[in-house]
Amino acid sequence: QTQYFRDTWAEIDLDALYQNVKTIRDGLPRETKLFAAVKANAYGHGDFQIAKEALKAGAHGLVVALLDEALVLRQKGIKAPILVLGLIRPADAGVAARHHISVPVVQLEWLKEAGRTMGAGVPPLKIHVKCDTGMGRIGLKHEEELKEIEQFIKQTDEFEFEGIFTHFSTADQASEKYYQGQLAAFKKFVSVLETVPKYVHAANSAGALCHNDSFFNAVRVGIAIYGLSASQERPPLNKGKQVFSLHSKIVHVKKIRPGECIGYGAAYQAEKEEWIATIPVGYADGWLRKLEGQSVIAGGERAEIVGRICMDQTMVRLPHYMPIGTQVTLIGGQGTGDFITVEEIAEKLDTINYEVICMINFRVPRFYKRGSKLIEVENPLFRGV
Ligand SMILES: Cc1ncc(COP(=O)(O)O)c(CNc2conc2O)c1O
Numbered sequence: 475q476t477q478y479f480r481d482t483w484a485e486i487d488l489d490a491l492y493q494n495v496k497t498i499r500d501g502l503p504r505e506t507k508l509f510a511a512v513k514a515n516a517y518g519h520g521d522f523q524i525a526k527e528a529l530k531a532g533a534h535g536l537v538v539a540l541l542d543e544a545l546v547l548r549q550k551g552i553k554a555p556i557l558v559l560g561l562i563r564p565a566d567a568g569v570a571a572r573h574h575i576s577v578p579v580v581q582l583e584w585l586k587e588a589g590r591t592m593g594a595g596v597p598p599l600k601i602h603v604k605c606d607t608g609m610g611r612i613g614l615k616h617e618e619e620l621k622e623i624e625q626f627i628k629q630t631d632e633f634e635f636e637g638i639f640t641h642f643s644t645a646d647q648a649s650e651k652y653y654q655g656q657l658a659a660f661k662k663f664v665s666v667l668e669t670v671p672k673y674v675h676a677a678n679s680a681g682a683l684c685h686n687d688s689f690f691n692a693v694r695v696g697i698a699i700y701g702l703s704a705s706q707e708r709p710p711l712n713k714g715k716q717v718f719s720l721h722s723k724i725v726h727v728k729k730i731r732p733g734e735c736i737g738y739g740a741a742y743q744a745e746k747e748e749w750i751a752t753i754p755v756g757y758a759d760g761w762l763r764k765l766e767g768q769s770v771i772a773g774g775e776r777a778e779i780v781g782r783i784c785m786d787q788t789m790v791r792l793p794h795y796m797p798i799g800t801q802v803t804l805i806g807g808q809g810t811g812d813f814i815t816v817e818e819i820a821e822k823l824d825t826i827n828y829e830v831i832c833m834i835n836f837r838v839p840r841f842y843k844r845g846s847k848l849i850e851v852e853n854p855l856f857r858g859v
Contacts, residue, residue, distance in 0.1 A: 481722060482754050483722075484720050491531070491700070491701075493531075494531075494698065495528045498698055506690075506691055507534035509555075509692060511696030511697075513540070513696070518834050529552075544558050555576065556575050564584055574597065577602070578601075579601045605663045608642075640659075646707060646708060675691070677689055682695050683704055684708050698713075701714035702831070723753065724772070735781075749794060751772065760834040767780075770802050771802070771812055773796045
């Protein structure tokens with residue numbers, strides 16, 4: 475069992491992940507392929523473990539952000555289709571082709587340069603043409619460009635036209651207008667193709683859960699497989715079960731008198747006798763300083779973070795004495811009914827749930843659980859003596 479030497483950890487509920495994927499999968503037409511978004515270390519949940527579980531639960535393939543992320547998954551034995559969503563260098567086309575990794579193309583020039591570097595004996599590089607229909611990030615914008623690319627790919631052996639896709643920037647919003655514009659533009663792009671490729675995809679979680687007209691024949695779902703809300707404006711359709719939780723343990727506890735101060739800047743001063751606990755987690759773990767004042771669950775009861783959060787430690791005002799070793803839950807629950815959602819932390823940080831789970835970094839080991847059984851500990855910081 476992997477070792478870890480600090481009692482702060484993230485727990486990943488693999489049963490919840492499995493169920494979330496299955497629910498989304500079952501909510502889609504049978505012929506619609508589900509690609510699970512496992513980029514950014516599977517939104518902080520652990521890319522390899524999530525990839526395996528999502529594929530078991532019915533995902534057809536995976537999408538990642540970087541070619542590096544795709545190569546790691548191939549190295550670990552993932553054989554399913556993997557699409558890199560970000561642009562790769564033309565010089566790296568051969569690496570992607572050799573590992574059967576699909577990549578996006580937005581420019582004919584990229585294809586020409588990539589074709590020159592592919593080298594002999596590599597399988598055709600699988601291409602998904604990315605259309606910018608309004609996200610304004612990457613993508614071609616004119617049908618002429620699309621037609622040129624389709625013709626070029628047809629005339630070469632180095633490339634296989636495997637997909638065409640776009641990305642919605644407002645599918646999560648209540649207003650449909652901008653979304654409808656993007657959808658119409660994408661349909662127009664698809665309509666000018668001589669041959670419709672294997673994968674035609676546009677929907678993210680908000681699309682897959684809130685817009686039945688966005689499925690085409692594949693969807694790319696991230697936030698919803700993690701049981702997190704895909705939209706702050708639309709009712710959480712079959713909002714799944716939160717997969718991620720974050721825990722620590724009290725390492726030090728003391729009673730302080732009125733007037734005593736806690737933390738940097740002596741910024742917190744007790745007004746009465748208080749029990750103060752210290753837990754070994756701080757902003758270097760991604761538990762940001764702006765979370766001062768957020769409550770945690772200590773021994774089943776809410777307790778407020780007091781004083782400035784340090785790099786590696788945080789102080790909490792307890793409702794009463796609690797012993798060293800008491801479990802403290804920063805995100806999630808302790809089975810007492812109270813529960814701290816990722817969304818609650820996002821609210822406190824004035825950000826979105828995506829950022830909260832991505833910010834808990836490599837210094838916090840991930841515990842993978844099935845039911846109450848711990849089946850794997852991944853500690854990227856220390857691989858063991
Ligand atoms: C191209 C693309 N497809 C699918 C997804 C999955 O979206 P979902 O998690 O809402 O289902 C993302 C997420 N991209 C980002 C999520 O947050 N910032 C992003 O750039 C994406 O960029």
